[in-house]
Amino acid sequence: SQTIHQWPATLVQPVGSPLSLECTVEGTSNPNLYWYRQAAGRGLQLLFYSVGIGQISSEVPQNLSASRPQDRQFILSSKKLLLSDSGFYLCAWSSYSTEAFFGQGTRLTVV
């Protein structure tokens, strides 16, 4: 069966520090991979999605970047965090025409 791992669950980082959130998927190949951010009480904002290794589509200009070094690995990064980067970050995977499966999420607080 397929599983998705996202870590850490919570993270407190100072302004200006780097960020690396990792997401891995097991039990499937060539998945579509997604990074979303959710502000408190708000919907899911699509940040990046990837349909294959090295193929990254960015949805919103921002202080973040994403990479897909392996088929089932998706990494969200920042060189210098801003206060506005705080939020709930969710990784997800799907295959075309099927549902998306989400990780547990990472609660990021930039202080």
Add this chain to the structure above:
Amino acid sequence: SQKIEQNSEALNIQEGKTATLTCNYTNYSPAYLQWYRQDPGRGPVFLLLIRENEKEKRKERLKVTFDTTLKQSLFHITASQPADSATYLCALVTAGNTGKLIFGQGTTLQVKP
């Protein structure tokens, strides 16, 4: 501009009644539309998927309709229970297999006993 809109106001209903949530979209040509449930502090969980050539889909107490002319999907929960209280999100994938999955902002449902 492209939009997916759900009623941002919370929906409060009495246990046993039918809850109806609305999802409207503009300037999209979705290949299919999905509904998810999200509980506080958790990731969304998939509920139902309906394709552009389908009018209605059912799963137990859940029903989804899809009207591509009105550009609207309705999500119904019949015989609602307090355990159905959560935020419900609609999402769509645009035609053309771009892989892009876009979510609405969600509607919070509160079912009172």
